[in-house]
Ligand SMILES: NC(=O)c1ccc[n+]([C@@H]2O[C@H](COP(=O)([O-])OP(=O)(O)OC[C@H]3O[C@@H](n4cnc5c(N)ncnc54)[C@H](O)[C@@H]3O)[C@@H](O)[C@H]2O)c1
């Protein structure tokens with residue numbers, strides 16, 4: 001391939017990958033591979049400047065602005081950072097600095113390179129007024145509402161030394177604890193887990209629904225301060241001020257007097273970073289003095305006074321012994337790789353997730369292969385590739401099963417899905433047990449005393465095959481049951497048995513579960529795609545299970561945030577005879593299948609009775625949640641979108657243009673905040 005062809009190819013590919021990464025929050029290749037390709041392109045462009053494209057990814061910040069949010073120009077451009085994976089290049093960088101500003105002592109500040117998305121947040125007279133993404137570097141998306149959900153970010157600050165207008169910059173990220181919780185919830189309702197915390201954060205910051213953003217518990221660390229009038233001499237002074245003013249600054253930064261100290265910091269954090277509450281992918285080194293920063297200046301894409309040292313992903317090589325297939329509650333069959341145990345980032349790894357059949361094909365792995373295993377913020381590490389150079393003589397093809405590994409039913413693959421399912425949901429043991437486990441979990445019916453193998457025992461004895469069976473259990477049936485269970489990980493066995501105390505505890509817990517509120521019962525019965533939040537929304541809107549059962553797809557999608565896929569799934573669930581029977585049995589067992597008193601919003605008036613409303617924008621007198629409550633308290637119903645059925649669209653400040661346009665087209669009455677207040681008196 002000649003240089004022209006290679007440059008064309010790399011430019012096209014990298015621009016495409018940038019778009020996938022910034023627009024869709026998807027990484028098709030690893031960051032390290034991306035950086036290698038970018039480096040190759042920039043080397044070629046240096047040798048053949050005449051072949052460089054105008055839109056070369058070496059010349060501009062990779063991000064994009066989107067149509068879903070208002071576009072805002074940055075007061076100060078938001079650039080990228082040049083990066084390196086080697087110590088030598090850190091030394092080369094120092095060399096260039098010495099040449100540019102000879103005979104000056106240079107101090108450095110080392111910081112963690114937090115793996116999230118950059119945010120710029122503006123304050124005017126101490127008040128948070130605007131939060132913007134980096135976008136293309138000159139213009140970004142106005143995501144103020146989402147940024148305001150960050151609990152550690154002050155909305156208002158008061159201090160003597162504050163300039164009237166300033167900006168702070170930092171990284172918005174998803175803490176590992178939030179990421180793992182979110183993925184657990186997704187698995188609970190049968191959705192694919194999110195790939196990594198960075199992409200999860202990027203996707204979340206760009207959601208339209210701030211309520212959902214808030215629920216996902218993002219956070220941010222601030223690392224820079226900008227204002228028209230320069231009030232600090234050094235970067236260190238500015239971070240100390242941010243700390244003093246109450247911004248969330250990671251305490252991991254350090255001032256270094258020499259490049260050797262910088263390298264030592266880099267080494268120190270190579271493994272220590274895994275103890276941090278978020279993912280990081282390297283270290284950012286910045287020249288401390290602002291005067292020196294000014295002298296060093298910028299390239300088209302990044303400051304010359306800073307550099308990012310990126311750690312190579314922690315990856316180990318080990319052999320793939322076998323693949324087992326797990327059947328989940330929804331019937332999805334997922335492959336799990338069993339590995340020759342190996343030490344990775346401080347823990348012994350024996351298994352890795354393979355997600356689905358496509359992944360096995362994409363990686364091209366065979367049994368007996370040497371595979372690379374990496375660990376990110378995920379609970380279970382993943383296989384990222386295969387070492388073909390070391391492929392042994394006898395490897396075996398991996399045959400993804402055609403039939404359920406447990407019950408033998410032929411698997412099905414719904415159109416448009418990557419997962420394969422065992423359709424035998426009424427007779428496949430892991431699916432049934434999975435549904436029972438889902439039912440008893442803390443967030444659902446909270447039948448803790450039935451955990452740890454006890455479900456298994458009840459199922460094996462034929463006592464419980466569906467959640468309603470719990471409520472028919474008697475002391476005589478339970479007392480004296482026993483079973484030896486073996487931990488598949490450790491091989492250790494232990495005996496579980498139902499003596500008097502255990503039996504009584506189980507029966508008590510079952511009795512107490514009859515007081516669990518309706519929304520949690522609705523979640524517990526395990527309708528696909530109905531997670532905790534959706535269950536709450538449905539319960540609050542319809543108030544009784546009968547009303548939900550009778551609702552059609554159309555009425556269901558009227559509920560805020562309920563889309564077609566969820567609505568369809570709810571309708572299907574209630575149309576199946578066995579589910580109707582289940583609900584009837586739960587009802588006669590005395591479970592809460594109507595909204596409790598405490599959850600019913602106190603009715604203030606009937607002024608909005610029979611009316612449907614929706615709002616857009618922000619309001620002076622109330623937050624969104626309050627407004628929603630007010631609408632319901634006055635007898636109104638909140639709709640999910642603008643349609644012919646909508647009576648009023650309440651228009652606040654900075655309304656969404658698509659909602660307003662649609663309302664205008666459909667002749668829906670639009671009212672202001674004050675008019676709404678008049679309406680409810
Ligand atoms: N895998 C893919 O397909 C793909 C595609 C596009 C980009 N990428 C990755 O993204 C990189 C390009 O992204 P980029 O331009 O945002 O560069 P970058 O992420 O390498 O560095 C710049 C960013 O670092 C962040 N940062 C974190 N901690 C910081 C700190 N303490 N001080 C200052 N900044 C800090 C800021 O958000 C800043 O915008 C590529 O090098 C590649 O690794 C990957």
Ligand SMILES: [Zn+2]
Nearest residue numbers: 404407422428
């Ligand atoms: Zn099966």
